[in-house]
Amino acid sequence: MFESPTDKQGGTMGAGGRMSVTTTKAEQKKNLLQRVPYSKPPFTLGDLKKAIPPHCFQRSLLHSFSYVVYDLFLVLVFYYIATSCFHLLPYPLSYLAWPIYWIVQGCVCTGVWVIAHECGHHAFSDYQWVDDLVGLILHSVLLVPYFSWKYSHKRHHSNTGSLERDEVFVPKPKSKMAWYSKYLNNPPGRVISLTVTLTLGWPLYLAFNVSGRPYDRFACHYDPYGPIYNDRERLQIYISDTGVIAAAYLLYRVAVAKGLVWLVCVYGVPLLIVNGFLVLITYLQHTHPSLPHYDSSEWDWLRGALATVDRDYGVLNKVFHNITDTHVTHHLFSTMPHYHAMEATKAIKPILGEYYQFDGLPFYKAMWREARECIYVEPDEGTPKKGVFWYKNKF
Template identity: 65%
Template sequence: MKGGEGQREARAQHGCELVHCRLLVRNRCCCLGPWEENHQQGEEHVHPACIILEPDVLMSCSPEANLPDHVGGGDNAGNFLDENWNGIGERKVQRKEKETERRSIMGAGGRMAEKEREKQELLGRTGAGTAFQRSPMDKPPFTLGQIKMAIPPHCFQRSLVKSSSYLVHDLVIVAALLYAALVWIPALPGMLQLGAWPLYWVAQGCIMFGVWVIAHECGHHAFSDYPLLDDIVGLVLHSWLLVPYFSWKHSHRRHYSNTGSLERDEVFVPRPKEALPWYTPYIHDNPVVHVVLIVVQLTLGWYMYLPLNTWGRPYPRFACHFDPYSPIYNDRERAQIFISDVGVLAVSFFAMLKLVSTFGFWWVVRVYGVPLMIVNAWLVLVTYLHHTHPALPHYDSTEWDWLRGALATMDRDYGILNRVFHNITDTHILHHLFSNIPHYHAMEATKAIKPILGEYYQLDATPLAKATWREAKECLYIEREDSKGIFWYSNKF
């Protein structure tokens, strides 16, 4: 077998979505993504889909292979690999021994289950001002490979037919709601129309956010086994929702590569106390201020993030998701940013202008504009609540590693909306660990990894409005509580 074919086979077996994954070291799979890009951008990470494979499916490679400097550079690269893949087994590990190891790990996680349940009950009961049981500060006693061993293999299988069925299901509901808005609501008496339109906006906005989630899965190569098809479907759907598909895909991938890192995370990066405006201590406890900030964030946040990178990672120069030469992107991604811009322009300027000229501006606002604002509000809120919680740590470069960062997220319970949003809400920790698992396998996979994660699994069932208010009030800035590079949210002045 030729080297390239062997490496493609290896990537196919472990589900890596990066076509440039090609570095095989000491018969281990080291997926650092396109390493030239990592050198250009300074991004150093291990891709979440990669674990140790059976060595006989990988091509042999000299131990002195060219390995990019990783986690501080040079010798630390080998140490990092040894840390993250220690204990998976040697070349000739037998299936029976691996199953024994898996059962041992499951048993260890089970011993933490009672403490985990107590913690989740505490999180579900707490309100503003209540102390939280924080995530463990120690490095996890398990590896990414051990987590993956607990997941049934079929959970990593993508079905074009099944993924398409969910998309068609959502689009049929969108079409039915649109029909109701065009035919039924105008036929209602005036007062009933005033109540019917808000119902349409909320329902349509929620279903359209479900479509947004499926388009987002295309960006993670979780829709089908065909990357080109995934990109075409994602481009069409996200352009319809006025999202620059490739721009979002690449910056979002960097968020997943650097979650929890104070220096490198891409979105909702918390600020230290000294970086807050001077007037914060005088207004931080004012409920009116909190209401205004929440409303601004939900209504304008997405429109401020895309063109201005508001609430995003600081860059040395102006960063914009529509600019192909933005520092967010590298040279190989710039052509795709142009394509994303064309997709958004085609919808916003040509399709929308045609509809406005035919039906009128306020017709477009009622039928499309308001539901789209609800989609964007859900996007901001869901992302915010996943990564903002008093129990979640953030790390500086002295403490951060990929696995700790991926676990520094919070699953949330949105009730019936969990299904409407394709479980992106209550399986987000799994999604950060294995972003190429399709949403229809996410619940099963989450249940499988809970015994492994134990106390490192975080779920907060606090009602949505209460959780939003609490996080906005209590998570104002971050501070370290000892000499370590671990930071926690606070609101004390």
């Protein structure tokens, strides 16, 4: 397991591998995994906000809609090419074309999902009803209960890094790990775990709260009277369910008219890719060997928000509207539109210093490393900070 110096709070090395050009590759790898500080930051949220140009907080309805139009245009173009041209290709090109379509369409539709996510944060426009209407339509088409997710995701942002109250990808202490976990702590076991997580993780989370925070009774995103929601939110959960049911009925009618195989090829497989990327992006944003988690004795909102990591997905950063490489800023200022987040990130990085974590490891390699290294969390032995938990993997 990667181990870093315990309680190291200072030094000239910045988190995320920001070091001088004289360091070796081995040193860069070591310092990339150096634990970020967990003590109270020497700056406040107000200090960070002052460093960001004021226009970064301005939401433009026209600018935001331009991304919706652009993404949906690409979706229609790829759909037209697949349904009008693939059957004209000679064998075996016609069969090779479909996997390319699935990947490209899935990536673009993930960008559509991100825009709906932005609506849920009221970062799309200055009008809450516009944000909710756009978010409801876009998420329903992707079979996501918009308001249900919006409220649980809001609680995630309010409790990031808290072992008791965070909503998603909440790590467990070693004592609460399932009995079979140690038998999956090997390459074949990781392949199985990652495959299940990326294919079934999202629907299992929505339907059964798998990987979510524990509640005192059964929790489901489709249940208006479940423990996730309060009385003021229940009507909107019904609306979310209605949106998903309407979308599912439309898909049923399409399957009757076009055939189930056609629907799976055109819509079903790209949706699986959307779900997979959604789970992977969220997992990698909050899972890293250098990041702490806190119990109630140590947690506070700012330190929890900083316990996240920016990642590099290459060209997909733009396709995913930079939700991947500006996630730290997003957790600090979630109502900021995505098209200003990169500028804001550059503005606050000098203030964040070692509290900012960026990992440029390709996401497919990072996925495997985190699955190997980040199994459970425990406080360090012999440290007075018993409320600060770190990822470990030794059974």
